[in-house]
Amino acid sequence: MAGDAPSAESAQPGQRFGAVIVLGVAGASGACTMAVELAAVRLLAPWFGTSTAVWTNVIGVILLALSVGYLLGARLSRVTSPQRVLALVLLVAAGLAAWLPGVAHIVAAWFLPEGLTLDEAARLLPWGSLATALVLFLPSTLLLGCVAPLSTEILQRSNRSSAGRAGGAVLCVSTLGSLAGTFGTTYFAVPELGLTRTFLVAGAILFALACLILLAPRTGAASHPSIAIVAALPFLSALLLARAPAPHAKHDMTLLEARESTYQSVRVVESGSGADRLRFLQVNESFDSFQSVWQERVGFLPDGFYYNYFAMPLWWSRDVTHWRVAVIGLGAGTALRVLDGAHPGGTTIESTGAEIDPVVVELARRWLDLGADAPGHRVLAGVDGRAALHSISGQLDLIVLDAYANQMEIPAHLSTREMFSEARAKLAPGGWLVSNVGGFSLEDPVVVAVARTLAASFEQRVIAVRVPFSRNCVLYARNRAELPVPRSPGWRVGSPEVDRKLSAVELSGTWAWFEPSARDSLTDDLNCIEALQRRSILAASEHARAKDSR
Amino acid sequence: MIGAFVLGCALHLAPDTHSGMQAAIDAVRAGDFLEAERAANGEQDVLTRHQAVVYVRHQAGDLDGALAEAESGSRAFPDDAWLQDRRVYIALTLRRSEVAEAAVGALERLADRATTTERDRWAATARGYRAELGELQRQLVARDCAERRSIWVTVGCLIASTTLLLGFARRGSV
Numbered sequence: 001m002a003g004d005a006p007s008a009e010s011a012q013p014g015q016r017f018g019a020v021i022v023l024g025v026a027g028a029s030g031a032c033t034m035a036v037e038l039a040a041v042r043l044l045a046p047w048f049g050t051s052t053a054v055w056t057n058v059i060g061v062i063l064l065a066l067s068v069g070y071l072l073g074a075r076l077s078r079v080t081s082p083q084r085v086l087a088l089v090l091l092v093a094a095g096l097a098a099w100l101p102g103v104a105h106i107v108a109a110w111f112l113p114e115g116l117t118l119d120e121a122a123r124l125l126p127w128g129s130l131a132t133a134l135v136l137f138l139p140s141t142l143l144l145g146c147v148a149p150l151s152t153e154i155l156q157r158s159n160r161s162s163a164g165r166a167g168g169a170v171l172c173v174s175t176l177g178s179l180a181g182t183f184g185t186t187y188f189a190v191p192e193l194g195l196t197r198t199f200l201v202a203g204a205i206l207f208a209l210a211c212l213i214l215l216a217p218r219t220g221a222a223s224h225p226s227i228a229i230v231a232a233l234p235f236l237s238a239l240l241l242a243r244a245p246a247p248h249a250k251h252d253m254t255l256l257e258a259r260e261s262t263y264q265s266v267r268v269v270e271s272g273s274g275a276d277r278l279r280f281l282q283v284n285e286s287f288d289s290f291q292s293v294w295q296e297r298v299g300f301l302p303d304g305f306y307y308n309y310f311a312m313p314l315w316w317s318r319d320v321t322h323w324r325v326a327v328i329g330l331g332a333g334t335a336l337r338v339l340d341g342a343h344p345g346g347t348t349i350e351s352t353g354a355e356i357d358p359v360v361v362e363l364a365r366r367w368l369d370l371g372a373d374a375p376g377h378r379v380l381a382g383v384d385g386r387a388a389l390h391s392i393s394g395q396l397d398l399i400v401l402d403a404y405a406n407q408m409e410i411p412a413h414l415s416t417r418e419m420f421s422e423a424r425a426k427l428a429p430g431g432w433l434v435s436n437v438g439g440f441s442l443e444d445p446v447v448v449a450v451a452r453t454l455a456a457s458f459e460q461r462v463i464a465v466r467v468p469f470s471r472n473c474v475l476y477a478r479n480r481a482e483l484p485v486p487r488s489p490g491w492r493v494g495s496p497e498v499d500r501k502l503s504a505v506e507l508s509g510t511w512a513w514f515e516p517s518a519r520d521s522l523t524d525d526l527n528c529i530e531a532l533q534r535r536s537i538l539a540a541s542e543h544a545r546a547k548d549s550r
Numbered sequence: 551m552i553g554a555f556v557l558g559c560a561l562h563l564a565p566d567t568h569s570g571m572q573a574a575i576d577a578v579r580a581g582d583f584l585e586a587e588r589a590a591n592g593e594q595d596v597l598t599r600h601q602a603v604v605y606v607r608h609q610a611g612d613l614d615g616a617l618a619e620a621e622s623g624s625r626a627f628p629d630d631a632w633l634q635d636r637r638v639y640i641a642l643t644l645r646r647s648e649v650a651e652a653a654v655g656a657l658e659r660l661a662d663r664a665t666t667t668e669r670d671r672w673a674a675t676a677r678g679y680r681a682e683l684g685e686l687q688r689q690l691v692a693r694d695c696a697e698r699r700s701i702w703v704t705v706g707c708l709i710a711s712t713t714l715l716l717g718f719a720r721r722g723s724v
Binding site for chain 1: 559581582583584587606607610611612613614615645685689690692693695696697699700701703704707711714715718719724
């Protein structure tokens with residue numbers, strides 16, 4: 001009957017198929033599957049970012065699709081000519097993969113409307129990214145899941161081998177292909193080719209594999225060319241038409257440059273004109289947020305930028321005239337530009353900045369006046385912040401911690417007791433650690449957790465101030481020395497410009513002390529910062545709703 | 551906007567009255583928000599005290615505090631157009647659509663009852679706020695729709711996938 005698998009003993013000559021070819025198909029399909037999976041997260045990044053939740057959703061969708069595809073492939077493998085089915089599966093998968101960059105923005109827009117702020121969109125990110133991933137990636141990955149069982153069937157029939165032997169060989173090669181696809185996508189395809197070409201190349205490989213099967217002699221796979229031609233149309237049309245929209249700036253800004261890095265999409269945008277010009281370095285979806293900001297002159301930024309409060313220790317400790325500063329999470333160097341222009345007279349600064357994304361540093365040097373490496377001003381590009389801290393020799397007077405991933409996530413390993421203890425060990429007596437923490441209030445779960453952890457590491461209370469006109473808090477900790485107290489002598493410094501900023505955070509409700517609490521500390525072993533960040537968003541919207549309804 | 555607001559606030563005052571408000575304005579101009587808050591809280595007239603605290607908090611960048619004071623003041627003095635105006639402005643800045651809606655409505659009602667010159671000014675102001683509020687509400691409704699759409703699509707895809715899995719399994723694919 002049609003659909004019944006012929007026994008190994010009765011395999012027709014037309015069904016013989018080179019083991020090398022079918023294993024090659026399995027390996028290349030494995031590579032393309034991983035390419036689609038890894039590039040998928042980057043494809044969603046302009047809307048949903050690359051947070052852990054987005055990664056989890058994409059990986060979950062891929063695994064679900066593969067599992068369904070495996071069973072579908074097993075079902076399809078019972079036909080007389082599994083080679084033909086495999087070729088058709090690859091043709092359709094090629095088209096679906098190649099079209100992904102061209103349709104991603106349309107699908108994403110269904111689940112994430114424009115104009116929302118970061119905190120408003122935060123609720124949408126988990127569900128929206130899951131729905132988008134299901135619509136975009138389920139079909140193509142499901143088909144790619146069919147490749148393994150079909151390849152196994154073909155191999156078993158043509159070589160008359162056992163199911164275990166054929167299956168093991170296919171799985172081995174497929175997994176090796178996935179390995180190649182993993183490294184190739186991350187370190188070559190996405191940074192060098194860009195996302196559109198990565199998907200087109202994956203589609204082209206699948207298309208070529210399908211052609212190889214169809215054109216291979218005595219397979220019988222080419223007996224219905226019309227079906228193959230129809231199945232090939234999606235890929236061929238994608239070559240001509242499927243393009244992701246060009247990067248663009250939002251909110252009446254001008255795009256200066258956009259790049260894809262290993263970590264994220266990065267762009268520099270500009271607003272305003274003349275002396276009021278501001279440039280922002282944004283990553284991924286950004287919404288109303290930014291990673292770094294630049295203005296023409298060094299020194300304090302306009303109100304609303306938390307970087308201004310990084311400079312306060314230089315005024316509070318004016319007995320220190322030469323400052324050794326480390327900036328963890330340098331970005332484009334905004335913190336250093338503020339420090340360089342907003343310090344007391346007679347102060348010199350020697351700095352080391354660590355930024356994990358080299359593309360950020362490259363764009364910063366081109367557009368945001370981040371200087372080249374020079375004695376006294378080092379930039380460690382491509383280095384994790386904690387590793388950078390280890391590498392700095394000698395004692396520091398000020399550590400600025402401003403490291404964020406995915407727009408609003410503090411990296412877990414940079415928010416623990418161990419991290420803060422390591423930082424404290426680098427500080428001279430009386431040295432400062434200043435940290436930016438995004439939070440909606442001083443009761444924000446993230447602010448509270450990080451502040452208490454910092455206090456526990458420094459073994460004394462820390463002070464948090466709510467930055468005016470912003471969603472940020474700045475924490476101050478000091479190594480074996482007293483912190484200045486709001487509304488007390490020593491808080492203000494005698495400079496009108498600085499005192500204006502300091503007095504704004506002396507109002508009730510704009511500052512708070514946090515005592516050491518070992519019980520509530522975040523550690524390398526147990527760190528719920530991601531859950532706290534989700535709770536922060538939820539708490540903020542519920543708090544606003546509760547206030548609105550009164 | 552804030553500069554114009556400061557000037558409007560200052561010009562609104564008669565000299566030697568509302569000394570707490572005047573002292574608050576002077577302190578803000580001098581960059582001393584703590585002193586400004588003390589002066590505002592020392593204002594004798596209750597309505598002016600509310601206005602002064604809103605002004606100081608707003609200038610200092612504590613928008614939540616300013617809005618809370620504007621809400622409190624509006625409850626006590628619902629016919630004060632200035633407080634309603636600040637309530638809308640800050641609520642829109644914070645994207646609190648329900649507060650902004652209530653405040654715009656109050657401002658519109660006050661504009662209707664006002665004298666000719668005041669009416670035109672507040673009506674025009676309310677119209678501007680109404681347009682801005684409409685855009686904010688549209689974005690929030692779109693967000694809520696997108697969230698519901700996401701959940702339904704996800705549930706649908708999961709049901710379809712599960713059905714396929716069970717179907718293939720039952721038909722002896724394994």
